[in-house]
Amino acid sequence: MMKSVPLYTQMQLWLDKVNTVMRENLLGVRVIKAFNLEDKQNALFGKVNTEFTEKSIRAQNLTFTLMPIATLVMNLSIVAILWFGGNMVVSGNIETGKIMAFVNYLVQITNSLIMLVNMIINVSRAQASSGRIKEVLDCETSIKECNSPVLPENYDIEFKNVSFRYGESGEYVLKNLSFLFKEGQTIGIIGATGSGKSSVVSLIPRLYEVTCGQVLIGGCDVKDIPVQHLRSSIGIVLQENVLFQGTVKENMNFGDEEAEEEEIWDSLQAAQAEDFIQALPDKLQSQVEQRGKNLSGGQKQRLSIARTLLKKPKILIFDDSTSAVDLSTEARLQFEIAKKMNENTIIVIAQRISGVMDADTILMLDHGSVIAKGTHKELLQSNEVYRNIAVSQLGKEVLLNVTE
Numbered sequence: 001m002m003k004s005v006p007l008y009t010q011m012q013l014w015l016d017k018v019n020t021v022m023r024e025n026l027l028g029v030r031v032i033k034a035f036n037l038e039d040k041q042n043a044l045f046g047k048v049n050t051e052f053t054e055k056s057i058r059a060q061n062l063t064f065t066l067m068p069i070a071t072l073v074m075n076l077s078i079v080a081i082l083w084f085g086g087n088m089v090v091s092g093n094i095e096t097g098k099i100m101a102f103v104n105y106l107v108q109i110t111n112s113l114i115m116l117v118n119m120i121i122n123v124s125r126a127q128a129s130s131g132r133i134k135e136v137l138d139c140e141t142s143i144k145e146c147n148s149p150v151l152p153e154n155y156d157i158e159f160k161n162v163s164f165r166y167g168e169s170g171e172y173v174l175k176n177l178s179f180l181f182k183e184g185q186t187i188g189i190i191g192a193t194g195s196g197k198s199s200v201v202s203l204i205p206r207l208y209e210v211t212c213g214q215v216l217i218g219g220c221d222v223k224d225i226p227v228q229h230l231r232s233s234i235g236i237v238l239q240e241n242v243l244f245q246g247t248v249k250e251n252m253n254f255g256d257e258e259a260e261e262e263e264i265w266d267s268l269q270a271a272q273a274e275d276f277i278q279a280l281p282d283k284l285q286s287q288v289e290q291r292g293k294n295l296s297g298g299q300k301q302r303l304s305i306a307r308t309l310l311k312k313p314k315i316l317i318f319d320d321s322t323s324a325v326d327l328s329t330e331a332r333l334q335f336e337i338a339k340k341m342n343e344n345t346i347i348v349i350a351q352r353i354s355g356v357m358d359a360d361t362i363l364m365l366d367h368g369s370v371i372a373k374g375t376h377k378e379l380l381q382s383n384e385v386y387r388n389i390a391v392s393q394l395g396k397e398v399l400l401n402v403t404e
């Protein structure tokens, strides 16, 4: 076992690699075709699979030779007993019955020995696997419940000197952010790709823990609010929206387990998803495939928005969630959400200025810092970068009502 357990551990590691390559090949099958990578991916699979085969043969060679050895020992000992016992019977020293009894006992003992060998084979494999299961089970979550939880009285969101980086090392992605969003406000966040917009909002429902500083909701540190309560009061439409295999209704029910069909249609209508769901043959009972493969990008986004609206959270966060929706649908969607959720705090991240220009406050992020803050009008007046982006996206007309 001392020799075989490490070999089985190696074998499991390579089985992992075979699985990873398989999974990537299946999930990325279109990319592989588009880049003509079939041969390369086949070769890669061949390589890891050969390595896995070699490791398995080595591990099993060791344990499976034990079995024939044990059987050989058993049979050789029977031969030896019959040989010596035969001679003793001939010379009259012992009776035949006693020899036969002796052989029977020996077979029983060596059978147990063979069972032991079988156990050794199974236990070595199980030990290697259980070690890996234990690794996962023993992994501690970085988000811990507070011992003396408090519930916020309102839903103002405040960042106090927040800095953040992913992992222990690496660069700070957010640097010393401080701002306050009042409950009921609509906040827009814009900034170049990689400026830290998604990172800012992922700190609010505690998807990640701040590195320094505090995120407060209604004056309570998010670390002191029970995670369940915190997350049920925040609805977030992530940049990468994920739908699950099942019917449209089942997907919507992730937002609210007990929602009636009427409420579901209501949310779908607000998210501008009603029309295309109505056009499906089975309406709410239509199947959504794994990861929403049978829906277009914009349809997926609108369904994800509807799912979050159904949750009726206090704080709504949209992370670039209308990027695949055309401009007129985006405008209608914003209007409906503003109407339906006018008492909620809404945070909208967008690449297009049209997505945030109606917000009460707009934050401009650059390399993890706030470089400007204000309403659309204020920023047009005071910030040249914002003005240039606005003119390039919306045309010179945006400057008409703005006086320098």
Ligand SMILES: Nc1ncnc2c1ncn2[C@@H]1O[C@H](COP(=O)(O)OP(=O)(O)OP(=O)(O)O)[C@@H](O)[C@H]1O
Pocket (backbone or CB within 6 Å): 166, 173, 191, 192, 193, 194, 195, 196, 197, 198, 199, 200, 239, 320
């Ligand atoms: N899970 C992660 N692990 C490590 N680094 C990350 C992770 N997610 C993002 N980053 C890094 O953090 C920085 C900010 O990323 P973030 O996703 O917040 O940008 P963003 O403003 O939302 O960009 P985009 O407009 O493209 O969505 C980037 O430089 C990125 O490389």
Ligand SMILES: [Mg+2]
Pocket (backbone or CB within 6 Å): 197, 198, 199, 239, 319, 320
């Ligand atoms: Mg982002």
